[in-house]
Amino acid sequence: MTGSESSPSFRLAYVPGVTPTKWVRIWNERLPDIPLTLVPVPADEAFGLLRGRGADAGFVRLPVDRTDLSAIPLYTETTVVVIPKDHVAVAVEEVSVEDLADEIVFHPLDDTLDWEHPPGLPAIERPATTADAVELVAAGVGLLVVPQSLARLHHRRDLTYRPLSGVPESRIALSWPQDGTTDLVEQFIGIVRGRTVNSSRGPQAPAPAVDQPKGKKRPAPGGAPRKPAAGKAGGKAGGRTGGKAPRGGSGAGKSTKPVKRGKPRRP
Known part of the structure; x- marks a missing residue:
């Protein structure tokens, strides 16, 4: 940057009755390196100030001459x-x-x-x-x-x-010179309109591909059926495959091990 170039800044005019505190706070949060200067101005002098480049934009009261000024109506006062x-x-x-x-x-x-x-x-x-x-x-x-x-x-x-x-109402608008729509003016328009810091006026970029979470794979249509789990095949026909023998009637569940007998007593 040469010595003749000045650092960027933004001058915001406002007429009596308007309180720009909220928008100034958002500006300072998003653009902390670009100072915003408030310029109070009487209502009947606001348009001359904008045309003379005494401010980059300003909160004014409608109507606005759209010949050389742009305006965004904001709200109506009681x-x-x-x-x-x-x-x-x-x-x-x-x-x-x-x-x-x-x-x-x-x-x-x-x-x-x-x-x-x-x-x-x-x-x-x-x-x-x-x-x-x-x-x-x-x-x-x-x-x-x-x-x-x-x-x-x-x-x-x-x-x-x-x-x-039964009487007229006053409407507040944001106005700026039509040939002075700079990037900083666009930034402030976005703040006034409530755009978030990530929003954009241009076309949105396509969303990046997101990996799908891994899970159980479903069998392809017409594929082989699932195999039954081990230990469950023939469950009813073959009975139990292990564990204790079931209790039953005569001879059921008795041990086949031979019984030892002692010596006969002498007479």
Whole structure:
């Protein structure tokens, strides 16, 4: 390697609300020699960062311009309404758009939801950021509708949130420049998609031959029949072939050895 060549590395961008910890941990386990650098970026600047090669890939919010960027949708977030803890909506498990009809709902300039008609009453002025809108909610001025991950990111003890039905949802995707699909990008795509370390996108090699376990050989069809085991042939016809003689009737089982007699007594 020459002095002008740099060692390989991977830069991963992510927008607010995304937690890439799990994927970074897997990367470090599989590619410990290639450092991964996290690049936090505002949602509205993420695509410019990728196009300018400020990151190799990034977690962004859909939609993505597919003209020059590739994207893999990952998951959809629940939309929630951020409210003070003493708000009447705390008593319910889910809030509907109709419940917000008479409420002031902030629509910050960095809003990540694709609204056609934002719910509630509009504020006199739009907050610059989601963080600014959260401060206004804590002050009791109005409410805020955001993806659940942003509600968690800007959590405060005096605020809570409830799921909101009938509104757009935010979708998270992995995106990268189409002409920047490097081997490291492919590696990270595999991690995000849950591929194991041994999996491959290419054709699988044929499995090696496996020796069959040795066992008893079966006779070929039509072959000679098996021979009976020794000692069992003619078992019923010839009786027992050894052991003690069986007990029987007269003379059966008696010894044939002659009996010795003593001398006769004298008169």
